Amino acid sequence: MPNLHPPAPRLRRAALPVLLTLVLALGPWAGTGFAAQAPAAFPDLPLNPNAQQAAALGLGPGEPASLSRIPAQALLVLLVSYFCPPCHKEMPRIKDLERRIRERGLAGRIRLIGLAVGDDQALVASFLARHGGLNFPLLPDPVLAAHKRLGNPVVPTLYAVAGQGGKLRLVLKREGEFVEDPDAFLDTLLRALSIPPGATKTPRGK
Template identity: 45%
Template sequence: MNIAHIFTPWSKSYCANAPMAGAIFQRGQAERGRGGTGRKGCLRDAARLSGCCLLLCILLLPLSSAQAGQPFPDLKLPAHPQAAALGLPDSAFFLSELEADVLLINVYSWFCGPCQQEAPLLAMLNAEIYKLGLDNRVLLLGIAAGDTPDLVDKFRDKHQIKFALFADPDMELYSKLGNLPVPALHVVVKGSAGLERRELLLGRFTEDPREFLRRIAVLP
């Protein structure tokens, strides 16, 4: 494991509280729709989160290295509306049930600027997987922390995403993955002992797609 790939993007390309901020924003919108004081409450809560952001970064920095090389939770994902086209099971499934040996799980949020910035490169990474004939071994998935299905559709259409994205409006999946800053890319391998997180990249993905695939040992 190359520790540099965990720490390098941290300082300038992550959003520590974007999922929570997105949830607060959507809650505020709902309150405004009911005639409440959603905007004031939203701004107040967002200010509190911003005040905690620096402390959160300090606390999570050493945690990022500890996450690599550890067992990875066997998340249960809901049925995807385009399951057949994406090669996914037609009903809810566990990650361990997928055929691919290497799972690339990107956790992002619509409200995270670096997540928006990295999306075109992730789309290129997915295209490279298919171009190189690795789609039977490597699968890229996205989990939208705090985002509703509508925001997932908006993100997919904006960036022309061809891999599966899963809404996580209640942040249940996000919590099971450790409440880490977004974007976060988990490199997960399937072994005899179950799922293992081989590598964790916190921050905006910036690597050349083919070099990345070679580095994680799916290319010679």
């Protein structure tokens, strides 16, 4: 029987310490569910998007990029890794979430951005190829800089972050595989942002 899945990219020797750190960070991979967070500052992570990714985030070409500069009422910051099985398992539902953001007229108000923890650009490309591409930017974090600033969370983790006056605050957080209904999650997020959920709903399947 032919192998339908391409082998994982070979690791360079220099990448092994990073991979070891990542394996320790992955933890038990058990989902803990979404929880509302007490208002807390969220790190303004610097970003290095290419021109296409910057445009998808609403950023102008060549301007400095960080989370706080992305024009949106809320950012969904998703941590994944090529070497994380639950990260691959949750992708169909994450893609459904991104689709529902667009279908409900929330694109631009809620933006989704992925950070590939411990992955270089080649691994990001492999991740995208495995899932037929993604409709949101996935940026590499090869030396775990963003991961460390976030306190070395388990992977996958999804943060919902609100921006106000250039400052970021954590609204919702989920550690582990995203298994929620996308609409139910968006309704929870909209309530946390004090936006009536019914004001943005559109029929499914468009």
